[in-house]
Amino acid sequence: MEPIVLWQHKWGLTFHIPWYLFLGGLAGGTMTVACLADLLTGSQGRLQRFAKAAAYVTVPAIVLGGLALTFHLGKPERGIAFPLFFTNYQSWMTIGGWILGAFAPLAIAYAAAWYLNFGRGFRVSLAVIGAPLGVLMSLYTGFLLSAAWVIPGGRWYVPLWDNTYLPVLFVLSGLSTGVAAAGLGTLLMARFSGPAAHEPMEVAEVASLTDVAAIIVEAAWVYLFFSALKVGTTGQQLAYNLVTGSDLGPWFWWGFIATGLAAPLAVSIVQQLGKILFHAEAKWVFGLKFLLVLAGGLMLRYVVVWGGDLKTPLVFPPSMWPVPGISGPPIPGLGG
Amino acid sequence: MAQAQAQTTVPYREAGGPQGKAEPARMKFYIDVKRCIECGGCEVACKNENNVPPGIARIRVVTINEGEPGETNVAVPCMHCSKAPCVAVCPVDALYNRPDGIVALNKETCIGCGYCLYACPFGAPQFPKGSAFGARGVMDKCTYCAGGPEVAFSEREKRLYGSNRIAEGKLPMCASVCATKALIAGDAEEVANAVRQRMAARGAGGGAWGWDSAYGKGL
Numbered sequence: 001m002e003p004i005v006l007w008q009h010k011w012g013l014t015f016h017i018p019w020y021l022f023l024g025g026l027a028g029g030t031m032t033v034a035c036l037a038d039l040l041t042g043s044q045g046r047l048q049r050f051a052k053a054a055a056y057v058t059v060p061a062i063v064l065g066g067l068a069l070t071f072h073l074g075k076p077e078r079g080i081a082f083p084l085f086f087t088n089y090q091s092w093m094t095i096g097g098w099i100l101g102a103f104a105p106l107a108i109a110y111a112a113a114w115y116l117n118f119g120r121g122f123r124v125s126l127a128v129i130g131a132p133l134g135v136l137m138s139l140y141t142g143f144l145l146s147a148a149w150v151i152p153g154g155r156w157y158v159p160l161w162d163n164t165y166l167p168v169l170f171v172l173s174g175l176s177t178g179v180a181a182a183g184l185g186t187l188l189m190a191r192f193s194g195p196a197a198h199e200p201m202e203v204a205e206v207a208s209l210t211d212v213a214a215i216i217v218e219a220a221w222v223y224l225f226f227s228a229l230k231v232g233t234t235g236q237q238l239a240y241n242l243v244t245g246s247d248l249g250p251w252f253w254w255g256f257i258a259t260g261l262a263a264p265l266a267v268s269i270v271q272q273l274g275k276i277l278f279h280a281e282a283k284w285v286f287g288l289k290f291l292l293v294l295a296g297g298l299m300l301r302y303v304v305v306w307g308g309d310l311k312t313p314l315v316f317p318p319s320m321w322p323v324p325g326i327s328g329p330p331i332p333g334l335g336g
Numbered sequence: 337m338a339q340a341q342a343q344t345t346v347p348y349r350e351a352g353g354p355q356g357k358a359e360p361a362r363m364k365f366y367i368d369v370k371r372c373i374e375c376g377g378c379e380v381a382c383k384n385e386n387n388v389p390p391g392i393a394r395i396r397v398v399t400i401n402e403g404e405p406g407e408t409n410v411a412v413p414c415m416h417c418s419k420a421p422c423v424a425v426c427p428v429d430a431l432y433n434r435p436d437g438i439v440a441l442n443k444e445t446c447i448g449c450g451y452c453l454y455a456c457p458f459g460a461p462q463f464p465k466g467s468a469f470g471a472r473g474v475m476d477k478c479t480y481c482a483g484g485p486e487v488a489f490s491e492r493e494k495r496l497y498g499s500n501r502i503a504e505g506k507l508p509m510c511a512s513v514c515a516t517k518a519l520i521a522g523d524a525e526e527v528a529n530a531v532r533q534r535m536a537a538r539g540a541g542g543g544a545w546g547w548d549s550a551y552g553k554g555l
Contacts (some may be wrong), residue, residue: 002400002401004398004400004410004412006458006459008453008454008459010450010453010454010463011450011454072449072450072472073447073448073449073472074446074447074448074449074463074464074472074473074474074475075446075447075448075473075474078428078445078447079447079449082427085427085428085445085447086427086428087427087428087429088424088425088426088427088428088429090424090425091424091425091426091427091451092425093425093427093449093451094427097427145454157421157454157455157456157457158454161454308454311457311459312457314457314458318367318369318410
């Protein structure tokens, strides 16, 4: 007898959660690279401009992401007042509420410190907290989906949201999209700062190479993730077929793998060849690459959320359903 | 206050049971796929008894292998898990286990995030599909006809959660109306006894549970 496969649609029906996961992960990435660049390069380093651009990009990303998160709720007013309502500290949503509640003001303060020239001492003190908090922000978006640890027995009922792989994947994607967004911000800041502005090519090249490294690691992790799904439980195999097959396949292969991973790497290779052979460089090539990375990161979130509509199949007969908390030998289907 | 009111209405086992002491009953459903005929009586009775809004199904009958030999029907309500994943993930503790094992919902604290929907293996949490100004509302689920944390039998409880048959000493409406008694409800011990009797009547062996049709005679 075939298992019962349940489908449930909620987070994938509107743009809110995919965009929140994308913007939240991106903001975590930009904050991390901004703080690291600020801390590691000294007050006169060329990456200071990169850090400044990254700090500026973080603010709209986290504000828009936070709005998307809040307004997906059935009762947004209760979400805004989360310190009063969120009482279950086992839940990643509660933990995430506090991470977001700490991250957003810090990101705004850090950007303000850049804009108002508060002095490096103050900025560095924010950056020391901001770098790990940025990683935590990206990491939590993964754990939000795959919070298996709160479930007794470690069982989670959305097979695609594997907690072994998803949080790390979201951190890697957050870093790659964060570097891309910061690189794009650096180019745009130079573009609109007038002819006397700095030359951003060196900085963009550093960002581009960093992104290449992040994309290669991310691609390897995606390979491990889907290899594990392919040989996993029945539910994981169904999830693998759903994502890589005909249903979500075009979004996964063209939207994420081709646009977000393969194309940026190809652009980088062409760019390096052009530089070596013809000594040619163009800002728009960097811009194109960064945009591709961002589009791929967004599509990854969409595919992961859409794939979450598939639940772990219920085997037949119901007497074999693993009702949580009922162990036993039991009364099949009923428990002790 | 409202919680305390609800706790006074939980059913108790008689003293002298297997544990030898009075204790809260542990309320459970059992679904007998050998008896379900897909009449839909449980779905209709639930909606009628609890004024369930359109688009919400607190219980639904799933058909497997429809139109083929071996077609089977299964009613799927909330299974009221003892260690419920929905309770574990709910950030605002809107879901909680009552002393009698019923997984209850407090709509006054639910934020409508949908986390429980993804945590539940049975698809029990339900959400309205949308309303004026894009508001999506809070979660709805099977209450085991036990109302909510409001004062029992109050108008507010009736409006938010439906009836409170458990406080009246009755069983959930879906199980009460099931013509073939495919869906039975009650204290786990009582339900287990009924199931044992059925198993004995059908003869010992895996066939009593559907094992034969599911996995062949070899198991």
